[in-house]
Amino acid sequence: MQPSCSNRFAYLVCTAGFCLFLASAVARAQDIKLNVTYICNGEREYVESCNIRDTSDASTCQVAHPDRPQHNGFMAYTSETRGALKKLLPTCTQPTAQELAKADAFQKKQQEILQQNTLKANPQMTQQAARPTAQNQPAAGYATPAPPKNAEEREMRRCVSSGRLASSCTGNQLLGAFTGMISSVLGSGDSQKKAPPSVPNMAGVFQGAGGWRLDFVDGGVLVNCTGLSPNQETYSVSFKTGHAVLTIATTPRPLVLNIHGDSITGPPGPVTIDGVIAAGYVGGAQGTGAAYKDSAGNLYDANKNQIAGNANAGYTRFAPKRVTCPAINLSSKGAGVGIQTMQTNLLKTAFGGDTGAPTPAGIRMEGIYAAATGFSLEFYPESVILGCGPDAARAYPYTVSDEGSPIIKIDAADHPLSLAIRPDGSLDPGSSAAYQVHGRIVIGQDDNDDFTFAPMELVCNLGSLVPSAQIPMTGGSAPGMVAAAALGGSAAAGATGTGLATPQAPLGNAVLSIVSGLAAQPGTPNALAGHPYILLRQTYADSLAAGGVSVPPGVSPYMYAGQACGTHTPDCQKISAAIQAQAASAIRADANGSATLPGVLPGTYYLMVSTRYNNQPYAWGQPVTLHSGTNTLRLDLSNATPIR
Numbered sequence: 291m292q293p294s295c296s297n298r299f300a301y302l303v304c305t306a307g308f309c310l311f312l313a314s315a316v317a318r319a320q321d322i323k324l325n326v327t328y329i330c331n332g333e334r335e336y337v338e339s340c341n342i343r344d345t346s347d348a349s350t351c352q353v354a355h356p357d358r359p360q361h362n363g364f365m366a367y368t369s370e371t372r373g374a375l376k377k378l379l380p381t382c383t384q385p386t387a388q389e390l391a392k393a394d395a396f397q398k399k400q401q402e403i404l405q406q407n408t409l410k411a412n413p414q415m416t417q418q419a420a421r422p423t424a425q426n427q428p429a430a431g432y433a434t435p436a437p438p439k440n441a442e443e444r445e446m447r448r449c450v451s452s453g454r455l456a457s458s459c460t461g462n463q464l465l466g467a468f469t470g471m472i473s474s475v476l477g478s479g480d481s482q483k484k485a486p487p488s489v490p491n492m493a494g495v496f497q498g499a500g501g502w503r504l505d506f507v508d509g510g511v512l513v514n515c516t517g518l519s520p521n522q523e524t525y526s527v528s529f530k531t532g533h534a535v536l537t538i539a540t541t542p543r544p545l546v547l548n549i550h551g552d553s554i555t556g557p558p559g560p561v562t563i564d565g566v567i568a569a570g571y572v573g574g575a576q577g578t579g580a581a582y583k584d585s586a587g588n589l590y591d592a593n594k595n596q597i598a599g600n601a602n603a604g605y606t607r608f609a610p611k612r613v614t615c616p617a618i619n620l621s622s623k624g625a626g627v628g629i630q631t632m633q634t635n636l637l638k639t640a641f642g643g644d645t646g647a648p649t650p651a652g653i654r655m656e657g658i659y660a661a662a663t664g665f666s667l668e669f670y671p672e673s674v675i676l677g678c679g680p681d682a683a684r685a686y687p688y689t690v691s692d693e694g695s696p697i698i699k700i701d702a703a704d705h706p707l708s709l710a711i712r713p714d715g716s717l718d719p720g721s722s723a724a725y726q727v728h729g730r731i732v733i734g735q736d737d738n739d740d741f742t743f744a745p746m747e748l749v750c751n752l753g754s755l756v757p758s759a760q761i762p763m764t765g766g767s768a769p770g771m772v773a774a775a776a777l778g779g780s781a782a783a784g785a786t787g788t789g790l791a792t793p794q795a796p797l798g799n800a801v802l803s804i805v806s807g808l809a810a811q812p813g814t815p816n817a818l819a820g821h822p823y824i825l826l827r828q829t830y831a832d833s834l835a836a837g838g839v840s841v842p843p844g845v846s847p848y849m850y851a852g853q854a855c856g857t858h859t860p861d862c863q864k865i866s867a868a869i870q871a872q873a874a875s876a877i878r879a880d881a882n883g884s885a886t887l888p889g890v891l892p893g894t895y896y897l898m899v900s901t902r903y904n905n906q907p908y909a910w911g912q913p914v915t916l917h918s919g920t921n922t923l924r925l926d927l928s929n930a931t932p933i934r
Contacts, residue, residue, distance in 0.1 A: 347373030494651025664765010682729030806883025807926030837868020
């Protein structure tokens with residue numbers, strides 16, 4: 291019988307080169323050769339990783355022992371000091387020259403990959419002088435980083451600047467690639483491995499009496515009890531009346547369990563499940579016709595010709611077994627670290643990073659959810675990134691309720707969010723109000739090699755979020771540009787004393803209809819969708835001056851407003867009040883970028899419109915002469931002004 295998924299997983303991790311992949315990127319900091327086979331006292335062993343922060347003889351290394359009995363279905367490991375290994379390894383049969391050369395070549399290749407990933411998160415700076423802020427640029431006083439070379443680099447920068455650990459960003463990217471490799475090795479015909487399409491999933495380890503243990507991993511859950519080896523099964527999470535239900539696809543019957551925070555319970559009484567147990571070891575030379583092997587395990591026939599296979603590449607054979615386990619009453623408290631956390635932490639520490647806070651056990655979310663306005667949520671096990679457009683992003687912790695209606699609560703300090711999980715899989719924030727994302731952008735590193743950032747604040751309207759294959763590539767406005775969006779239907783008495791036109795109380799019969807002439811890009815909303823269209827009685831610059839806002843000479847008033855509101859200076863409130871005072875009419879565009887403003891008296895007004903298109907911020911601030919009746923205006927690049 292082939293190994294179960296969990297045991298094949300352990301086998302593939304160490305035989306498909308993943309252990310070498312993890313450690314090779316930091317092997318240059320080691321004085322012990324990693325992931326090459328030594329034979330010590332007749333037993334194969336190899337050093338999988340060592341502490342790269344502490345290289346003293348007292349620091350520890352993780353040593354794999356493939357010839358020892360497996361522990362709970364997984365390869366045996368010991369923790370040895372670097373000093374002890376320095377004494378032991380020279381007395382062992384050494385790796386072959388071919389194996390050492392192969393390991394060195396692979397190490398060099400992975401070091402190149404590491405350097406490339408570092409550059410993605412730490413972009414090279416341009417030699418330009420610092421420029422004031424634009425809609426998608428850092429605040430004034432900061433140099434502008436070079437644009438990302440590709441989508442992967444942009445994703446890495448966004449992840450790091452959101453506040454997630456750099457090691458988490460790199461680890462998730464590499465772990466995703468490794469999961470894809472595992473899937474391709476297992477093949478699509480393996481019926482156990484595909485995770486069901488469900489909105490929520492689970493994280494952590496839950497265990498209880500009778501050897502019960504549920505270890506949640508990407509694509510499933512490792513299940514074992516009463517002497518069984520871990521066996522991977524698929525599962526789903528659903529919300530029944532008043533509580534969350536976990537269904538695991540075991541045989542002969544699925545396990546239907548209740549989730550209660552850090553505990554999982556099942557129906558009273560024992561449970562019968564089908565699993566596997568270890569039933570012997572299949573040597574790598576078995577069935578190859580080999581006459582003998584060398585110290586590295588390479589096989590040869592009677593004529594000394596090397597043949598396919600390797601005596602060291604054996605595997606544990608598993609046999610099916612049906613057992614009866616006690617009633618299920620499991621807890622995550624004291625359950626220890628699971629396979630998923632071990633994987634991720636190993637990836638993080640292999641590249642010299644911190645592991646960060648552990649992922650909370652229980653219900654989690656995954657994937658990207660996006661609104662037509664450019665607002666988005668990107669879920670990770672430990673946090674969720676709130677985004678506005680492609681670059682402004684910030685990560686916060688979150689929880690998913692397991693009692694009552696399914697609600698996701700995001701712990702953003704200044705503007706917490708609660709989103710309902712709808713039956714169709716969408717997320718509903720219950721509001722269409724403007725939401726300011728306190729984004730940042732990486733601009734370099736300090737003397738301690740820590741990243742340094744500049745503010746990049748953007749505002750997007752909330753809206754229904756649906757699963758998406760990518761982050762929205764458009765959307766968002768600088769905070770100062772949308773200050774008038776909250777005017778609503780109230781008549782704000784301004785300097786002219788004429789107030790604000792509303793649909794219920796227009797000020798005149800001159801109506802302006804605006805349409806977007808910006809071509810919608812595939813998979814994204816129109817660049818003007820959801821944006822505020824505002825008519826001012828004076829130019830934007832004169833409106834700010836009338837409100838007592840002093841814009842420095844030579845600085846664009848749009849940029850100054852973005853800087854003031856992006857850094858929360860007192861001028862931001864003055865800018866908001868000035869726009870309210872001079873606003874004659876205002877409305878938000880629909881999903882196509884179209885809108886008809888409430889009527890005003892005939893005369894000349896000034897637009898206040900901005901957006902980001904093809905990674906360039908634009909503004910429309912030209913005078914518009916309105917006559918009685920309907921007036922139309924098409925906004926496109928021909929009548930737009932780039933914000934620089």
